[in-house]
């Protein structure tokens with residue numbers, strides 16, 4: 001079968017590899033669409049060609065002997081694992097415990113846009129910061145809200161009941177976060193504190209930082225409410241924890257690959273949350289974050305999408321469908 005690999009010299013190109021076989025808890029999935037994330041773009045070339053890609057939507061072709069959640073023919077979406085070959089391939093193996101049923105109203109591209117960022121946003125909000133799923137009180141500041149993670153985090157936080165303050169720095173990204181349901185939009189290109197004060201607020205109960213931590217740390221500490229929650233999705237670097245202590249604040253780290261990488265007992269939660277989100281999309285409560293789609297899945301299309309993401313101003317998600325031109 002054909003797959004797309006990152007070669008040692010840094011180019012993306014086709015490789016021919018054997019079609020894998022499903023064993024144990026694995027599903028063999030015929031890949032229909034993929035989405036690209038910053039984590040794909042950040043990968044360094046190794047000494048051998050490496051198949052990249054995490055977000056996949058496709059159709060189950062075969063199942064391993066221990067599979068109980070899916071059967072051949074099922075349409076699925078998932079974010080894969082950092083320790084296995086990636087999803088930019090015609091067929092792909094994935095553990096059923098991190099897979100959800102594809103939301104019925106969505107195309108494969110619309111579905112492929114969702115899983116990695118949805119797992120990140122859901123785990124960050126509900127598993128790490130312990131935002132109640134319903135009737136949550138207070139405000140959340142989402143820094144870097146127009147990207148893939150922010151586009152679903154806004155929807156989930158609003159669904160839970162929080163008032164959402166989203167940051168976006170350009171007219172296009174401002175419009176995008178407003179359309180995703182942000183109650184207020186402020187700019188991360190300007191100091192955050194006066195903009196929050198101008199909303200009539202002194203402090204916020206939750207802060208979800210979806211970009212580099214250090215440039216925003218002092219503002220986060222100035223804006224966090226006593227006993228507030230902060231969640232980071234990138235390593236914090238050398239930030240001072242004193243101000244957090246002074247607030248009895250809680251700092252959470254979200255890394256969505258941890259459950260599949262370490263095969264934690266909580267790994268099945270990723271199946272459950274993707275299934276729950278699929279139902280919420282079926283019901284029209286949540287919506288795809290796809291902003292643009294491309295075809296076919298090829299080294300040329302991927303290289304172009306990688307470059308768009310590298311520039312750092314994508315709104316929502318970019319997905320690519322189909323292996324045939």
Ligand SMILES: NC(=O)c1ccc[n+]([C@@H]2O[C@H](COP(=O)([O-])OP(=O)(O)OC[C@H]3O[C@@H](n4cnc5c(N)ncnc54)[C@H](OP(=O)(O)O)[C@@H]3O)[C@@H](O)[C@H]2O)c1
Pocket residue numbers: 037038039116117120143144145146147148149150167168169170173174188210211212232233234254255256257309312313314315316
């Ligand atoms: N830990 C995890 O499990 C996990 C999971 C997913 C993603 N991540 C990481 O989280 C980050 C966001 O991911 P994503 O998929 O949402 O990225 P993305 O889609 O590439 O984010 C693009 C958005 O970032 C905003 N942005 C760019 N520079 C910014 C800055 N200096 N300050 C604030 N916002 C800025 C842009 O808004 P404007 O155009 O308005 O400036 C743009 O809309 C990435 O670094 C990614 O690697 C971590």
